[in-house]
Amino acid sequence: MVTSRDVAQLAGVSQMTVSRVLQGSSRVAPQTREKVLAAMQQAGYRPHAAARTLRTRRTSTVGVVVADITNPFYPQLLEAVGRALEEAGLRMVLWNAPDPSADGALRALHENTVDGLIFTTATKASAELAEVAGRGDPVVLLHRGLDELDCDQVTTDNLAGGRAVADYLVRCGCSRIGFLRGPELPSTARDRERGFRDRLAELGRPLAPELTADGGFDHDRARAAVRDLLAAAKPPTAVFCANDLTALGAVDGAVAAGRRVPEDVWVVGYDDIAMTAWDSYDITTVRQPIAEMARAAVRLLLERIEDRGLPPRNQRFPSELVVRGSTAHTPES
Amino acid sequence: MVTSRDVAQLAGVSQMTVSRVLQGSSRVAPQTREKVLAAMQQAGYRPHAAARTLRTRRTSTVGVVVADITNPFYPQLLEAVGRALEEAGLRMVLWNAPDPSADGALRALHENTVDGLIFTTATKASAELAEVAGRGDPVVLLHRGLDELDCDQVTTDNLAGGRAVADYLVRCGCSRIGFLRGPELPSTARDRERGFRDRLAELGRPLAPELTADGGFDHDRARAAVRDLLAAAKPPTAVFCANDLTALGAVDGAVAAGRRVPEDVWVVGYDDIAMTAWDSYDITTVRQPIAEMARAAVRLLLERIEDRGLPPRNQRFPSELVVRGSTAHTPES
Numbered sequence: 001m002v003t004s005r006d007v008a009q010l011a012g013v014s015q016m017t018v019s020r021v022l023q024g025s026s027r028v029a030p031q032t033r034e035k036v037l038a039a040m041q042q043a044g045y046r047p048h049a050a051a052r053t054l055r056t057r058r059t060s061t062v063g064v065v066v067a068d069i070t071n072p073f074y075p076q077l078l079e080a081v082g083r084a085l086e087e088a089g090l091r092m093v094l095w096n097a098p099d100p101s102a103d104g105a106l107r108a109l110h111e112n113t114v115d116g117l118i119f120t121t122a123t124k125a126s127a128e129l130a131e132v133a134g135r136g137d138p139v140v141l142l143h144r145g146l147d148e149l150d151c152d153q154v155t156t157d158n159l160a161g162g163r164a165v166a167d168y169l170v171r172c173g174c175s176r177i178g179f180l181r182g183p184e185l186p187s188t189a190r191d192r193e194r195g196f197r198d199r200l201a202e203l204g205r206p207l208a209p210e211l212t213a214d215g216g217f218d219h220d221r222a223r224a225a226v227r228d229l230l231a232a233a234k235p236p237t238a239v240f241c242a243n244d245l246t247a248l249g250a251v252d253g254a255v256a257a258g259r260r261v262p263e264d265v266w267v268v269g270y271d272d273i274a275m276t277a278w279d280s281y282d283i284t285t286v287r288q289p290i291a292e293m294a295r296a297a298v299r300l301l302l303e304r305i306e307d308r309g310l311p312p313r314n315q316r317f318p319s320e321l322v323v324r325g326s327t328a329h330t331p332e333s
Numbered sequence: 334m335v336t337s338r339d340v341a342q343l344a345g346v347s348q349m350t351v352s353r354v355l356q357g358s359s360r361v362a363p364q365t366r367e368k369v370l371a372a373m374q375q376a377g378y379r380p381h382a383a384a385r386t387l388r389t390r391r392t393s394t395v396g397v398v399v400a401d402i403t404n405p406f407y408p409q410l411l412e413a414v415g416r417a418l419e420e421a422g423l424r425m426v427l428w429n430a431p432d433p434s435a436d437g438a439l440r441a442l443h444e445n446t447v448d449g450l451i452f453t454t455a456t457k458a459s460a461e462l463a464e465v466a467g468r469g470d471p472v473v474l475l476h477r478g479l480d481e482l483d484c485d486q487v488t489t490d491n492l493a494g495g496r497a498v499a500d501y502l503v504r505c506g507c508s509r510i511g512f513l514r515g516p517e518l519p520s521t522a523r524d525r526e527r528g529f530r531d532r533l534a535e536l537g538r539p540l541a542p543e544l545t546a547d548g549g550f551d552h553d554r555a556r557a558a559v560r561d562l563l564a565a566a567k568p569p570t571a572v573f574c575a576n577d578l579t580a581l582g583a584v585d586g587a588v589a590a591g592r593r594v595p596e597d598v599w600v601v602g603y604d605d606i607a608m609t610a611w612d613s614y615d616i617t618t619v620r621q622p623i624a625e626m627a628r629a630a631v632r633l634l635l636e637r638i639e640d641r642g643l644p645p646r647n648q649r650f651p652s653e654l655v656v657r658g659s660t661a662h663t664p665e666s
Contacts, residue, residue: 041370070412070607075402082429091437094427096415104424113446219611252612274403278552279585280613 004045011039062301063114065095065105067121071217071245072273077120077143080294088302090115106132109139116301118142123185125149136308142297143288145187150312152300154293158188158270161286161319162195165240165268168321170203174266178229178236179207180215180222180246189217189242192270196240211236215246222249223256230257230265238266238327244273247283251326266327282325289317337378344372395634396447398428398438400454404550404578405606410453410476413627421635423448439465442472449634451475456518458482469641475630476621478520483645485633487626491521491603494619494652495528498573498601501654503536507599511562511569512540513548513555513579522550522575525603529573544569548579555582556589563590563598571599571660577606580616584659599660615658622650 008015013036020028021036028036039045062085066074082092093114095105106128108114116138122129125146133139133151141153169177179196182189200207210232213225222241226249229236241247247269254261261267269276272287296315304310341348346369353361354369361369372378395418399407415425426447428438439461441447449471455462458479466472466484474486502510512529515522533540543565546558555574559582562569574580580602587594594600602609605620629648637643 037374041374069402069408070405072403072405072408075405075408079403079429086430092427092429094425094429096412096425096427219607223612248611248613255612274552278581279556279588280581 006043007036007039007045010043011036059113059115060090061093061114062090062298063093063095063105063108063117065097065102065117065119065121067097068217069096071243072275073244073271074120076273077290077294080291081118081120081142081298083291084295084298088298090298102126103128109137116140116305118297118301120144121186122146123183123187133312136304136310138301138304138308140297140301140304142293143188145314147187152297152304152313152315154297154300154315154317155187156288156293156317156319158191158319159195161270161321162192162197162240163199164195164319164321165270165286166196166199166203168323168327169238169240169266169268170200170205172327174238176211176234176236176238177205177207178211178213178239180213180225180239180241180250182215182217182242182246186217188270192242215241215249217243217246219245219249219252222246223253226250226253227257230254230259236265238268240268242270244269244271244276244283244285247285247326248275248281251281251283261326262328268327272322277324284324284327285322287320287322293317339376340369340372340378343376344369392446392448393423394426394447395423395631396426396428396438396441396450398430398435398450398452398454400430401550402429404576405608406577406604407453409606410623410627413624414451414453414475414631416624417628417631421631423631435459436461442470449473449638451630451634453477454519455479456516456520466645469637469643471634471637471641473630473634473637475626476521478647480520485630485637485646485648487630487633487648487650488520489621489626489650489652491524491652492528494603494654495525495530495573496532497528497652497654498603498619499529499532499536501656501660502571502573502599502601503533503538505660507571509544509567509569509571510538510540511544511546511572513546513558513572513574513583515548515550515575515579519550521603525575548574548582550576550579552578552582552585555579556586559583559586560590563587563592569598571601573601575603577602577604577609577616577618580618580659581608581614584614584616594659595661601660605655610657617657617660618655620653620655626650 004015004018008018013032017028018036021033064081069075085092105117109117118140120143122141122144125148130149133149139151145153145155181193197207213229215222215225239250241250247267250267251261254265259265267283269283269285272285275281276283276285300313337348337351341351346365350361351369354366397414402408418425438450442450451473453476455474455477458481463482466482472484478486478488514526530540546562548555548558572583574583580600583600584594587598592598600616602616602618605618608614609616609618633646
């Protein structure tokens with residue numbers, strides 16, 4: 001490897017002078033600076049990571065874009081992605097930003113400050129993202145997918161998960177089934193709702209509009225929404241929540257309204273974050289295999305970094321209902 | 334701004350050729366490549382972020398090192414740091430890694446891929462970190478401090494926080510006061526314990542060894558530890574936990590043991606993470622002013638990036654006891 005000593009010899013200056021040029025010091029005469037820069041170029045010397053990147057076009061860094069790290073699902077997912085990247089000798093750069101700021105991540109990919117990107121919270125294919133994906137650039141969607149985008153995607157079968165909850169609640173004889181929906185755009189919220197709604201309709205028990213409300217993928221909003229639902233003359237006896245954070249809010253809303261879970265109302269979430277298993281919540285939910293999904297996303301990304309000509313791959317993991325205390329009193333038990 | 338078109342004109346080649354040189358394509362003759370590189374240098378053209386960094390030695394990126402994002406305290410802190418950085422026009426690079434891997438972050442600083450570093454979970458001053466800090470390089474410790482290090486630090490007065498909890502529990506007439514300690518190394522765990530212990534001793538109520546256990550800053554370990562404490566012949570009637578995650582585990586341990594909080598046992602945490610205020614937990618805790626601390630850390634870092642000659646600054650925020658339902662039944666009430 002070429003060292004600064006080699007550059008100094010070639011330029012006929014001291015190593016200190018080379019170092020000063022590297023630091024952009026004003027104590028080097030312009031003529032000397034030119035001489036040193038020419039020697040660097042001649043010798044092929046590159047002092048820093050930034051220059052190394054220019055040469056190898058690899059940063060060993062992968063960017064991960066996430067919209068809301070205060071939803072405990074994402075720290076769990078990020079830790080799993082970080083571990084999978086670490087096993088591959090890569091480090092993680094995190095953008096905690098809503099969708100519009102994904103521009104920053106795309107710019108980083110464009111400028112080669114990251115080798116690839118994993119989007120965990122994409123809700124729409126911006127023109128920039130579509131262009132990048134269309135070129136076969138190393139971009140993977142994880143957790144939330146985008147049907148309109150031809151790129152590698154790793155998701156859970158949220159449609160089947162929503163259907164499984166409908167089957168479970170109807171089978172258990174729940175009389176008034178409610179629903180706390182998520183935001184409009186994420187594929188997760190949309191597919192869970194569609195699966196739940198469609199299956200309920202198929203079973204002859206269509207979802208009643210007065211038993212649904214907006215949970216917003218937000219604890220406090222879900223808490224308020226459930227209090228409203230429970231204050232009605234005919235409140236729901238079971239509430240399916242579009243994610244676990246919403247389910248935590250729903251349980252807290254029931255507590256705040258003086259109702260018991262599951263005696264007065266059942267609560268079902270989605271994701272199986274660690275907290276749903278904690279004693280104070282003990283929430284029935286649909287499990288996403290977080291660690292496996294993270295490993296799959298990293299594997300697809302590494303393959304695409306090596307070969308941009310690969311066809312888009314779509315890896316969909318099965319979902320699994322996990323029954324806990326928030327619905328434990330089934331007719332069968 | 335100089336564009337690749339300018340470079341092409343100057344070198345007398347097509348823009349496509351300039352683009353190929355930039356991409357390191359082998360389809361460019363060595364002579365042509367040299368001509369293009371010379372034109373780039375003459376025109377002052379730099380195509381990518383990496384090259385821009387070499388010129389300006391600024392990346393507009395700050396590295397943040399954190400040990401455990403699955404402790405909900407850290408996502409809250411990171412979101413606050415991210416927001417403060419964004420306001421300053423900077424982006425955040427995250428290392429989610431235990432202390433040893435901070436080497437990666439220090440290397441990034443050394444190689445100028447970040448402008449500065451914020452450590453949120455430092456537990457010891459490695460030789461590398463001490464050297465970096467001693468040079469006045471842009472490094473700020475946030476949340477956890479290191480007495481032996483002469484660098485900018487932003488912390489809460491954990492000693493006073495621990496003392497305040499001792500005062501509160503003794504004033505409320507708690508008979509058997511227990512403690513779930515944290516890991517040995519973090520300054521937060523150490524100072525909270527020291528303040529709590531010293532103040533209890535001053536009040537003539539020294540902490541009983543049989544009423545203390547290791548909570549490990551971990552939900553499941555705290556849960557198991559509290560179950561053990563509550564199974565004793567003379568169980569604690571109040572348990573102070575070295576952080577909120579431990580307090581969540583303590584409440585769940587009490588629930589699992591069939592005890593009621595606060596009727597059978599009081600629980601006090603530390604940090605005031607959002608979840609402590611949620612209805613299912615409703616935990617008395619000591620508040621850290623997370624947003625203010627994050628802003629202070631970013632401000633100190635920006636000042637140091639501008640002037641490495643500044644003396645080390647130590648900003649310590651006051652702590653504040655927040656009484657909630659996990660201890661609500663005070664003798665005064």
